[in-house]
Amino acid sequence: MGQFAFANVRSRLCGNRMVILSFLFLAISIGSSVQSWAASDSMVDPAWKDYEQVSGVSGNLNSIGSDTLNNLMTLWAEGFRKEYPNVKIQIEGKGSSTAPPALIEGTAQLGPMSRQMKAKEMDKFEAKFGYKATSFPVAVDALAVYVNKDNPVKCMSMEEVDAAFSKTRRRGHSVDVNTWGKAGLDGNWKSTRVSLYGRNSASGTYGFFKKTVLKKGDYKDEVKEQPGSASVVQGVTEDRGGLGYSGIGYRTSGVRAIPLSAKSGEGCYEPTFTNASAGKYPLARFLYLYVNKAPGKPLPPLVAQFLTYVYSKAGQHIVIKDGYFPLPQTLITKKLGEM
Amino acid sequence: MPDKIKKFLSSGTLFVWFCGTAVAASLLMVGGVLLLIMINGLGFFWPHALMELTLRDGTRVLGELKGEEVIPHSETPEFPEGKTRVRLKVGNRDLYGLDFRWVDTDQIALADSPKDVAAFERREWGNFYGRIREIAKGEDVVATGNQEGWKALQPLIEWANDLHDEIEHLQRDVIGDINFDIEETRLRIRELELRAQRESPEVAELQAVTRQLEAHYQKHVATLRALSRQLDEYSVLLVETNGREKRLPVGQIVKALRPNDMGLFEKILRYFMNFWSVLSEEPREANTEGGIFPAIFGTVMMVLIMSVAVVPFGVLAAFYLREYARQGLIVRVIRIAVNNLAGVPSIVFGVFGLGFFVYAVGGTIDTLFYPEALPTPTFGTGGILWASFTLALLTVPVVIVSTEEGLSAVPREYREGSLALGATKFESMLRVILPCALPGILTGLILAVARATGEVAPLMLTGVVKLAPALPLDHHFPFLHFERKFMHLGFHIFDVGFQSPNVEAAKPMVYVTTLILVMVVIVLNLSAVAIRNHMRKKFKASAV
Numbered sequence: 001m002g003q004f005a006f007a008n009v010r011s012r013l014c015g016n017r018m019v020i021l022s023f024l025f026l027a028i029s030i031g032s033s034v035q036s037w038a039a040s041d042s043m044v045d046p047a048w049k050d051y052e053q054v055s056g057v058s059g060n061l062n063s064i065g066s067d068t069l070n071n072l073m074t075l076w077a078e079g080f081r082k083e084y085p086n087v088k089i090q091i092e093g094k095g096s097s098t099a100p101p102a103l104i105e106g107t108a109q110l111g112p113m114s115r116q117m118k119a120k121e122m123d124k125f126e127a128k129f130g131y132k133a134t135s136f137p138v139a140v141d142a143l144a145v146y147v148n149k150d151n152p153v154k155c156m157s158m159e160e161v162d163a164a165f166s167k168t169r170r171r172g173h174s175v176d177v178n179t180w181g182k183a184g185l186d187g188n189w190k191s192t193r194v195s196l197y198g199r200n201s202a203s204g205t206y207g208f209f210k211k212t213v214l215k216k217g218d219y220k221d222e223v224k225e226q227p228g229s230a231s232v233v234q235g236v237t238e239d240r241g242g243l244g245y246s247g248i249g250y251r252t253s254g255v256r257a258i259p260l261s262a263k264s265g266e267g268c269y270e271p272t273f274t275n276a277s278a279g280k281y282p283l284a285r286f287l288y289l290y291v292n293k294a295p296g297k298p299l300p301p302l303v304a305q306f307l308t309y310v311y312s313k314a315g316q317h318i319v320i321k322d323g324y325f326p327l328p329q330t331l332i333t334k335k336l337g338e339m
Numbered sequence: 340m341p342d343k344i345k346k347f348l349s350s351g352t353l354f355v356w357f358c359g360t361a362v363a364a365s366l367l368m369v370g371g372v373l374l375l376i377m378i379n380g381l382g383f384f385w386p387h388a389l390m391e392l393t394l395r396d397g398t399r400v401l402g403e404l405k406g407e408e409v410i411p412h413s414e415t416p417e418f419p420e421g422k423t424r425v426r427l428k429v430g431n432r433d434l435y436g437l438d439f440r441w442v443d444t445d446q447i448a449l450a451d452s453p454k455d456v457a458a459f460e461r462r463e464w465g466n467f468y469g470r471i472r473e474i475a476k477g478e479d480v481v482a483t484g485n486q487e488g489w490k491a492l493q494p495l496i497e498w499a500n501d502l503h504d505e506i507e508h509l510q511r512d513v514i515g516d517i518n519f520d521i522e523e524t525r526l527r528i529r530e531l532e533l534r535a536q537r538e539s540p541e542v543a544e545l546q547a548v549t550r551q552l553e554a555h556y557q558k559h560v561a562t563l564r565a566l567s568r569q570l571d572e573y574s575v576l577l578v579e580t581n582g583r584e585k586r587l588p589v590g591q592i593v594k595a596l597r598p599n600d601m602g603l604f605e606k607i608l609r610y611f612m613n614f615w616s617v618l619s620e621e622p623r624e625a626n627t628e629g630g631i632f633p634a635i636f637g638t639v640m641m642v643l644i645m646s647v648a649v650v651p652f653g654v655l656a657a658f659y660l661r662e663y664a665r666q667g668l669i670v671r672v673i674r675i676a677v678n679n680l681a682g683v684p685s686i687v688f689g690v691f692g693l694g695f696f697v698y699a700v701g702g703t704i705d706t707l708f709y710p711e712a713l714p715t716p717t718f719g720t721g722g723i724l725w726a727s728f729t730l731a732l733l734t735v736p737v738v739i740v741s742t743e744e745g746l747s748a749v750p751r752e753y754r755e756g757s758l759a760l761g762a763t764k765f766e767s768m769l770r771v772i773l774p775c776a777l778p779g780i781l782t783g784l785i786l787a788v789a790r791a792t793g794e795v796a797p798l799m800l801t802g803v804v805k806l807a808p809a810l811p812l813d814h815h816f817p818f819l820h821f822e823r824k825f826m827h828l829g830f831h832i833f834d835v836g837f838q839s840p841n842v843e844a845a846k847p848m849v850y851v852t853t854l855i856l857v858m859v860v861i862v863l864n865l866s867a868v869a870i871r872n873h874m875r876k877k878f879k880a881s882a883v
Binding site for chain 2: 055056058059060062067070071074075077078081082085086088089090091092093094106107149150187188226227228229230231233234240247249250251252253254321322323
């Protein structure tokens with residue numbers, strides 16, 4: 001994993017992925033301010049282009065997929081409908097795994113996913129259409145590890161996080177981090193128990209955390225599984241010894257997103273835009289829109305315009321507004337070319 | 340002594356006490372829940388005062404005070420009770436990143452509530468708290484300073500809101516109509532194509548119609564763009580308490596208030612205005628702001644369709660079981676089955692609805708009647724009809740059971756009298772027994788409505804969405820669009836409470852939605868009760 005934060009991205013469709021990666025790394029020159037998540041301005045890439053309306057766009061657009069992307073899709077839909085009042089967009093967000101069947105059945109033209117398609121899902125798609133589904137990264141999410149606002153812990157290594165959440169401890173930490181004392185805290189914190197909050201197993205976030213942090217190990221039985229990302233944050237807010245994971249977009253004043261280090265002894269990095277895009281923060285991931293695109297043929301105009309909107313200045317500003325991190329223009333140019 | 344205890348026990352006084360305690364406990368719990376919802380929900384509409392705190396490091400914080408707590412483990416000799424901190428809603432999310440902020444009380448040097456600060460409700464990024472620096476039209480400054488700017492801003496906001504209304508009317512009504520016609524024509528053309536009549540003159544005609552409609556549409560879009568540009572004409576330069584500036588178009592502001600400068604009467608007036616705007620407006624910003632009208636509408640609509648579906652089924656089944664079927668083992672088994680059906684988890688009904696109604700029935704309807712729309716499903720995807728049917732299945736046992744109760748309460752003399760006068764069995768049932776059993780049937784309906792309104796899990800599988808583009812009822816033929824997806828108050832609570840990224844800011848919205856859901860249930864039930872009482876007066880003999 002190490003310095004490649006987006007290691008989760010380097011899997012099956014490897015060629016394509018590596019191009020995205022290299023573009024992402026090349027593009028990082030924006031934003032040096034420390035306050036980068038508070039001041040949205042630092043995330044703005046001046047090269048983003050304004051969206052330009054085209055004529056002849058109309059019809060219905062159905063989107064079925066991730067609940068992490070649900071808000072973002074809704075905000076994009078609200079914005080897109082301002083450009084084209086004759087477009088109807090319906091959004092269902094019940095989990096990333098509902099996207100592939102919907103694309104295969106044709107009940108949705110857009111499949112938002114907070115993870116990549118699994119090989120099995122891709123095979124099913126290919127069996128039906130004879131080609132693979134096309135993915136478009138639309139935003140960057142940094143999965144944050146949250147503690148209560150009173151918790152003074154300065155930094156946790158991935159090994160410690162694994163030892164707190166997992167009973168298998170695949171990252172090889174020697175002790176079970178079940179009290180805050182074992183994470184290096186003193187005083188009355190020393191004996192305070194670590195109270196764990198996580199997502200339910202249908203969630204893409206659950207899977208991502210299990211794969212990248214636990215190295216496919218098992219969660220402890222006492223992890224309190226929550227029905228939504230926001231309720232993880234709520235749980236940690238109310239629980240002084242709480243520890244939980246959720247998207248950076250869900251941060252509130254009741255919790256603190258702690259800096260993480262990829263390996264114990266290495267540098268700690270906060271889940272900021274700068275750190276995530278520089279690949280220093282170990283839990284960054286892309287959020288995707290999957291579409292059905294036959295090779296050599298253009299996308300249907302409605303889908304193509306929606307993606308163009310998402311990749312425009314307005315679309316990426318919405319990403320910032322929803323609390324996620326936007327994409328650099330270089331990557332956008334590359335993906336627009338593929339359309 | 341033992342005698343006395345024995346007497347006391349056998350007298351049953353103790354039992355009465357138990358009963359009374361149970362009733363009191365139930366009432367207390369219901370009252371407690373309602374009180375909690377009301378305390379948290381009703382406060383949402385009140386224009387709260389703004390506090391400006393000057394901290395010891397010289398910086399300032401401006402916002403609504405939202406609570407105070409003791410910092411855990413902060414007891415020192417000076418503060419035996421522990422230090423405290425306050426939570427403020429500071430808004431300005433685009434500048435600060437978060438809507439809320441905790442401030443330790445011992446950091447506060449000065450607390451003040453100046454009259455000249457304002458809360459601006461914006462269409463994006465939540466509230467802005469601060470003062471006005473200047474108002475400009477294009478590049479020209481129209482008003483400078485907080486006082487002058489405030490006076491100039493109010494009419495501008497009204498003007499902008501009127502423009503927004505006009506834009507919305509144009510978008511929803513005018514362009515909505517054109518879209519509807521275009522879609523209809525497209526489907527008609529597709530239908531002709533499917534029938535291999537691609538060359539027929541009708542197709543060419545329809546295509547001409549489409550082009551005409553497109554031209555109309557383009558014209559309206561041009562107007563729309565002009566109006567949107569007009570909205571950006573005026574801009575206001577706001578400044579937050581520490582002097583950071585933010586320029587935004589006046590069209591972005593929904594309303595501006597100076598809560599510290601408002602009298603009690605003005606605040607009460609504003610309270611009801613806020614309440615009304617939540618009831619009547621559409622949601623904004625992925626449902627975390629604005630109103631909840633589509634969700635209220637969807638909920639009521641779904642319950643009505645469900646009632647229409649569930650009553651005939653339940654009543655017919657109950658009549659058969661009670662009046663026609665020979666009482667025996669089979670009927671007993673059926674009755675047990677019906678009662679047990681009421682205990683099946685609602686999500687199981689949801690899965691059944693998805694598999695049977697949506698995929699099997701809906702899919703078949705699509706291939707038979709809407710082939711022109713495929714692959715986009717019409718009925719083969721969740722919709723208000725399927726959601727209502729699923730809930731009807733869920734509540735049918737309640738209706739069957741209470742109808743049977745109502746039937747069994749009809750005195751035997753009535754039936755015999757009716758038959759003796761020469762009425763057939765069917766006639767006496769329709770004219771005598773059914774009217775007498777109506778209050779029982781309505782009791783079943785009341786219970787069914789109460790159960791159905793609060794149900795969310797099966798709906799998530801059969802047609803509820805976070806944001807529906809159109810209401811299921813409009814002025815286009817056939818007026819009631821059964822295939823449309825809809826919004827629902829219960830799902831709205833789940834969505835805003837568990838899915839919204841800014842959960843702190845959205846929390847009051849959850850309570851407000853809950854409050855309104857409870858109110859909807861009460862209104863639906865009260866109207867059913869009123870009908871039932873009316874019936875009872877009419878047919879006094881019935882016991883149920």
